[in-house]
Amino acid sequence: MATFKEGVNGPFKGKVGSVIGSRWRAIPYMKGMYKVKRNKSNPSEKQAAQHQKFRLLNRFFMPIGPVLDIGFRALTSRATAKNVAFSYNYDHAFVEENGQITLNYPALKFSHGSLYTAGAEKAIRTPDGVKVVWNPKTYGVGGAMDDIAYAIAYSVSLDMLLCETARRHDGEAFISFAEAVGADELHVWLFFADSRGKQASRTEYIPLTDTEP
Amino acid sequence: MDFFYDRSRPNVKEKSYGKLAVQQRMRLAMAFLNPLRPIIAETWLGYGKGNKSKAFGQALKKLLQDAIEGQYPDQRIVPDRVAISMGMLPSVNIQDVVPGPEALEIYFSSEENPLAKASDEVVLVAYSPEAGVAGRNPVTCTRREGYIKVDLPPQLQAAPFHAYLFVHSANKKQYSKSLYVGYIEP
Numbered sequence: 592m593a594t595f596k597e598g599v600n601g602p603f604k605g606k607v608g609s610v611i612g613s614r615w616r617a618i619p620y621m622k623g624m625y626k627v628k629r630n631k632s633n634p635s636e637k638q639a640a641q642h643q644k645f646r647l648l649n650r651f652f653m654p655i656g657p658v659l660d661i662g663f664r665a666l667t668s669r670a671t672a673k674n675v676a677f678s679y680n681y682d683h684a685f686v687e688e689n690g691q692i693t694l695n696y697p698a699l700k701f702s703h704g705s706l707y708t709a710g711a712e713k714a715i716r717t718p719d720g721v722k723v724v725w726n727p728k729t730y731g732v733g734g735a736m737d738d739i740a741y742a743i744a745y746s747v748s749l750d751m752l753l754c755e756t757a758r759r760h761d762g763e764a765f766i767s768f769a770e771a772v773g774a775d776e777l778h779v780w781l782f783f784a785d786s787r788g789k790q791a792s793r794t795e796y797i798p799l800t801d802t803e804p
Numbered sequence: 805m806d807f808f809y810d811r812s813r814p815n816v817k818e819k820s821y822g823k824l825a826v827q828q829r830m831r832l833a834m835a836f837l838n839p840l841r842p843i844i845a846e847t848w849l850g851y852g853k854g855n856k857s858k859a860f861g862q863a864l865k866k867l868l869q870d871a872i873e874g875q876y877p878d879q880r881i882v883p884d885r886v887a888i889s890m891g892m893l894p895s896v897n898i899q900d901v902v903p904g905p906e907a908l909e910i911y912f913s914s915e916e917n918p919l920a921k922a923s924d925e926v927v928l929v930a931y932s933p934e935a936g937v938a939g940r941n942p943v944t945c946t947r948r949e950g951y952i953k954v955d956l957p958p959q960l961q962a963a964p965f966h967a968y969l970f971v972h973s974a975n976k977k978q979y980s981k982s983l984y985v986g987y988i989e990p
């Protein structure tokens with residue numbers, strides 16, 4: 592798409608002939624009138640695969656918009672956090688097996704930044720949820736005791752994505768599914784953001800361990 | 805210029821060798837220094853005229869000048885030439901390095917120097933650019949003590965890391981040039 596930067600008369604707003612001028616996040620846009628496409632042909636195999644990928648990733652990120660707002664805050668000056676998360680993950684988010692496209696859960700990221708991760712992260716399955724633990728120390732660089740931890744869990748069978756927050760110094764968070772998730776396929780991620788929500792860490796995928804003894 | 809061309813194909817110019825080399829150098833330098841921002845903001849502050857962002861820029865410039873070797877596409881950072889702090893304060897002499905499973909200990913001595921004060925504080929930094937994690941000594945340690953210890957974050961307990969040592973005055977106005985302790989493997 593071409594970029595229209597302060598033309599002879601500057602950006603405009605509203606409809607001029609068949610062109611509509613508008614502005615979003617300080618970016619001036621010129622849009623054409625909406626065209627109704629009749630007799631839409633069936634997508635080719637490649638197009639269908641592309642549609643499937645877009646549907647999968649968009650649906651996955653849908654419930655946690657506010658969390659993505661914090662995780663990708665540094666990159667949202669000219670895009671929404673969901674769009675940033677989508678493009679950040681798109682290249683590595685899918686696994687293709689026997690013609691079936693599924694999400695590559697361990698590779699998904701919910702944040703980007705240089706705040707330090709905690710280390711020694713563990714996710715322990717309990718009868719009705721997941722207990723996430725991490726090392727609460729900060730070692731003098733790249734993190735503070737009052738950083739907020741965002742623990743995210745996804746149950747594949749329930750198709751439920753949940754997020755719980757805790758302070759870094761708490762060292763643990765519990766994500767409750769309010770239903771038995773005994774043998775469900777669960778995926779757990781953890782990232783940190785500073786108390787002002789300005790900086791975030793990378794996302795760590797935490798492999799699940801068995802029920803606590 | 806071709807008279808007939810495919811309108812749907814974007815006209816992308818191939819980047820020159822020099823441009824690609826510079827871009828790779830910048831990428832390497834940023835990846836190495838970025839996790840150390842909180843430390844560099846203090847140690848290079850004098851060179852950034854009190855501005856943290858300028859301080860980081862100066863540290864980056866120094867790294868680009870001194871600590872990158874090789875030709876594109878095989879350029880790499882030489883960690884022992886990286887200066888995570890800079891200044892005129894005399895450094896210390898390392899006597900012994902004792903790596904442990906959860907901590908790194910260093911014994912050092914200091915020569916007599918009109919600029920060196922017994923109350924100068926010594927800082928030890930353990931850093932892994934691959935993990936993007938660093939740790940520094942939690943307890944204040946002075947030049948006269950001759951011993952410093954840093955607890956290793958869990959990410960560094962099972963992975964190799966670089967260690968740097970530097971000295972600053974008690975009021976944090978003056979710094980020494982950082983000393984590369986070595987590449988410590990578990």
